Amino acid sequence: MSEFMLDPRLARDTQAIASLELCDVLLMNDARFPWLVLVPRVPGLVEICDLPAAQQATLWHEVNLAAQALRTVAPFDKLNLGALGNIVRQLHVHVVGRREGDAAWPGPVWGSGQAQPYAEASLASMIEALRATLEH
Amino acid sequence: MSEFMLDPRLARDTQAIASLELCDVLLMNDARFPWLVLVPRVPGLVEICDLPAAQQATLWHEVNLAAQALRTVAPFDKLNLGALGNIVRQLHVHVVGRREGDAAWPGPVWGSGQAQPYAEASLASMIEALRATLEH
Numbered sequence: 001m002s003e004f005m006l007d008p009r010l011a012r013d014t015q016a017i018a019s020l021e022l023c024d025v026l027l028m029n030d031a032r033f034p035w036l037v038l039v040p041r042v043p044g045l046v047e048i049c050d051l052p053a054a055q056q057a058t059l060w061h062e063v064n065l066a067a068q069a070l071r072t073v074a075p076f077d078k079l080n081l082g083a084l085g086n087i088v089r090q091l092h093v094h095v096v097g098r099r100e101g102d103a104a105w106p107g108p109v110w111g112s113g114q115a116q117p118y119a120e121a122s123l124a125s126m127i128e129a130l131r132a133t134l135e136h
Numbered sequence: 137m138s139e140f141m142l143d144p145r146l147a148r149d150t151q152a153i154a155s156l157e158l159c160d161v162l163l164m165n166d167a168r169f170p171w172l173v174l175v176p177r178v179p180g181l182v183e184i185c186d187l188p189a190a191q192q193a194t195l196w197h198e199v200n201l202a203a204q205a206l207r208t209v210a211p212f213d214k215l216n217l218g219a220l221g222n223i224v225r226q227l228h229v230h231v232v233g234r235r236e237g238d239a240a241w242p243g244p245v246w247g248s249g250q251a252q253p254y255a256e257a258s259l260a261s262m263i264e265a266l267r268a269t270l271e272h
Contacts, residue, residue, distance in 0.1 A: 047215050049203045060196055067185045078225070079183050082218040086234055086242035089214075098222055106222035111243040 030115035034074035034097040166251035170210035170233040
């Protein structure tokens, strides 16, 4: 049986926030958008609809938790959820807080411009606040 | 109590396929992508995470059904799911079959170019095939 390994492109672009029952929760290192990515630790998983129903329920529960943490830490006007995977096939669900007038508004964040990495102190405080909220 | 009414922009861009327990299933009238949109018939609903857990479970079950119908009728390389709502706030979930090299590949379909309406006969046969599969 193969082991779960986070795709190296996801690992490169994100910071680990928490490990929930099913998913690793990652923060996209892009200060333009408060943006979490949830990755179920299931080796070889590509499509949500290939996940057994019970695990799907856990996934959506964890998406809710991530959305609530984001809402607490970085209030948004609209939540954007997406599971695309056209480039990175390992199943990952985007949970993005959108603000009217943000860098991609009203278009999607995916494929929009270049990521702007957080300043070191902002990244640390964002990670800490998200962890505190998720672990609450 | 206000009644559910489909947003007129969704109504304009889509064709009704089926009415499931929670959601109306609509076909985006864009021949570039096999693209369904699910709209829970809940008045005033904007965010998935504001839907009670039981209805969320029904929503994701119906997203699965829609994805399977799409997979049967118009096989795809990758499923794209999205709930954005930056422009149309009424909650709607996109279920899009993507093919390598399609008109937006590997970017997202949202905000990509102009819709190409189906020819009349193709639209009718697509609707019929999706209905037959969903009602199966």
